[in-house]
Amino acid sequence: MNQTPPGNPAGQVSIASLDEAVALAKNLKEPGSIEQFVNWARKHSLWPMPFGTACCAIEFMGMVSSTVDISRFGAEFVRFSPRQCDLMIVAGTIVSKMAPVLRKIYDQMAEPKWVISMGSCSNTGGMFNTYSVLQGIDRIIPVDYYVPGCPPRPEAVVYAMLELQKQIAKETDIMKSREHFREAWVRGLKARGQTPKSQILHGKRESL
Amino acid sequence: MSELAQKAAGRLKSALGKKVLEILEDERGVVVRVGAADILAALSTLKADGETPFDMLSSATAIDWLHWQEETGLPQPKARFSLIYNLYSISGQTRIFVEAALGDGQTAPSAVELYASANWAEREMFDMFGIKFSGHPDLRRIYLADDFEGHPLRKDFPRHGRDPQDFPQE
Numbered sequence: 001m002n003q004t005p006p007g008n009p010a011g012q013v014s015i016a017s018l019d020e021a022v023a024l025a026k027n028l029k030e031p032g033s034i035e036q037f038v039n040w041a042r043k044h045s046l047w048p049m050p051f052g053t054a055c056c057a058i059e060f061m062g063m064v065s066s067t068v069d070i071s072r073f074g075a076e077f078v079r080f081s082p083r084q085c086d087l088m089i090v091a092g093t094i095v096s097k098m099a100p101v102l103r104k105i106y107d108q109m110a111e112p113k114w115v116i117s118m119g120s121c122s123n124t125g126g127m128f129n130t131y132s133v134l135q136g137i138d139r140i141i142p143v144d145y146y147v148p149g150c151p152p153r154p155e156a157v158v159y160a161m162l163e164l165q166k167q168i169a170k171e172t173d174i175m176k177s178r179e180h181f182r183e184a185w186v187r188g189l190k191a192r193g194q195t196p197k198s199q200i201l202h203g204k205r206e207s208l
Numbered sequence: 209m210s211e212l213a214q215k216a217a218g219r220l221k222s223a224l225g226k227k228v229l230e231i232l233e234d235e236r237g238v239v240v241r242v243g244a245a246d247i248l249a250a251l252s253t254l255k256a257d258g259e260t261p262f263d264m265l266s267s268a269t270a271i272d273w274l275h276w277q278e279e280t281g282l283p284q285p286k287a288r289f290s291l292i293y294n295l296y297s298i299s300g301q302t303r304i305f306v307e308a309a310l311g312d313g314q315t316a317p318s319a320v321e322l323y324a325s326a327n328w329a330e331r332e333m334f335d336m337f338g339i340k341f342s343g344h345p346d347l348r349r350i351y352l353a354d355d356f357e358g359h360p361l362r363k364d365f366p367r368h369g370r371d372p373q374d375f376p377q378e
Contacts, residue, residue, distance in 0.1 A: 097353040130367070131360050132352065 017044055017074075035174050042086070042112065043168040044074035046161065049085030049109065051102060054092030056119040056151040063154040070158060073165065082108040087164070089157070090143075093121035094134040106141045112178050114168070116160050117143045120150045139196065142185035212260045212302045213238035223253050239305040244291070247308050248317050251293060255322055260300035265323035267294045268330065270310075270337045274363040288312040289339060293319070310339065318344040336361035 017040070024037045048070070050060055063070050064078055079085050082105045094102055106115070117137055120126030123146045125135035137143060144167065145160040173180070189196055210233060217240050221228045227249060230241040242250045254262040270289050277284035287309035295304050310316055318341035319326040330341045331350040338359035341347055349356065358365050 096356075097351075131365070 032172075035172060036169075038174045039169050039171050042171075043165040046073075046075045046087040046114070046165070047077050047079055047085045048075050049082050049088045049105070050078055050080070050091060051088055051105065052091045053094060053098065054119075054121060056091035056121070059151040059154055060089060060091045060118065060157070063157055068154040068158055070161060073158070073161060075161065082106075083110060085109055086113050087161075088113065088115045088141075089118055090115065090122040090137050091118040091151075093126065093128055094137055095132050096134050097132075099134050099140055102137065103140045112171075112174075114144045114164055115141055116145045116147060116157065116164065118147045118157055118160075119152055120148065123148065126150060138185070138189070139194065142182050144181075210237055210302070212297070212300045213304045216254060216257050216260050216262070216297075216300075216304060219257060219259075220250060220253050224249055236305055237303050239307055241307045241309075244308045244310045244314060244316055247291065247293070247306065248319060248322065250306050251295070251319055251322050254295055254304060254306070257297075260297045260302060262295035262297045262304055264296040264298055265293060265319065265325045265329070266296045266303075268292065268319070268326055268333065269294075270333045270339055270361075272337060272361060272363045285309065289337060291316055291333070291339070315340045315342045317342055318347075320344055335359065338362060 021037070021040055024033060024040055027033050028037065050057060052060055062068055075087065077084075082088070086109065088106060088109060090102065106113070115137075117123050121128060121133070122137045125133050127150075129135070134140070145164055147156050147160045149156055171178075186196055214231075214233070217228075217231045217238050220240060221231060224242075224246065227246040228240060228242055230239075232239050232241070240250060251265075268291070270291050273285045273288055273290065276282065289310040289312070291308045291310055293306040295306065296302075297304075308316070316339060318330055320330065320343070327344070327346065328350060330344055331347060333339045334341065334344075334347055335349040335351050336359055348354065352360070
């Protein structure tokens with residue numbers, strides 16, 4: 001097979017995102033272009049932190065392996081240390097005993113950080129409508145994207161990641177570590193008549 | 209298989225006499241009913257049995273009989289809880305069940321001295337039913353968080369837990 005992308009001279013590979021960066025780098029003197037450049041760098045180097053506690057984590061393996069392969073979108077390294085990651089993918093049921101651990105690992109991640117909630121259990125508790133399961137991880141951490149499914153297909157999570165990349169590209173306040181996002185999360189919880197679990201937020205346990 | 213267990217139950221009856229309240233056979237196999245105070249006597253006799261020593265405690269669990277009659281129409285047991293010890297004889301390859309009735313708030317004797325596996329089983333019973341075991345070396349919750357309130361396998365525990373924020377009342 002000797003296919004060349006249309007409009008390209010033979011033998012020359014076009015990487016669309018790299019072309020974008022070169023175009024951005026040429027206009028760095030224009031206002032707002034630094035933000036655009038930083039956003040470009042951030043969205044193409046999302047390092048996922050897998051927080052896999054149930055069967056969704058098995059689908060997550062499918063995302064990383066060759067068929068779907070999220071490294072095509074810059075999420076090359078799945079790191080198991082929160083300090084090296086900026087995208088937390090919560091894949092699985094979070095029981096109330098696990099909730100402080102989840103919060104602690106979220107707190108250990110460096111800014112800026114994003115969260116994808118993968119699957120019904122982490123979205124809403126799913127079918128585990130019972131005393132021991134946290135009814136949605138958004139009670140303790142802010143979530144950027146919810147992926148429905150039980151479990152979702154890897155493509156669905158990749159779609160969420162691509163949507164997240166679009167969102168990152170729109171970020172205007174790159175130095176303020178997305179504090180506005182967390183404030184909006186607390187406002188959203190209050191609108192639903194809920195409060196974030198305050199003691200969990202401060203690293204102390206509280207019955208959930 | 210159950211002949212071995214039946215014979216062992218017969219030997220238990222002759223050793224303990226009136227302490228053995230009932231010997232029956234149901235879908236589980238051979239079941240020996242004793243009083244809560246005689247659990248250790250029954251377990252140690254079965255463990256030291258000459259022909260089929262029941263040397264392994266494969267599980268120990270409890271049943272809460274609250275609302276049993278209302279929900280099933282079957283006769284209501286007098287005591288609130290049943291303790292059930294599932295013993296296995298490795299050499300005889302047979303099982304026997306020891307059952308004891310236990311009232312609410314009553315303390316049961318711990319079998320940890322006899323069977324090491326009773327340690328976690330009794331902690332689970334404490335966690336889920338709130339049954340206390342005297343003589344247990346480390347009686348604290350095993351599955352749920354240490355500050356969890358209530359014992360969820362008790363029939364009067366709300367199915368959804370206690371937080372109205374997470375579980376709007378039906």
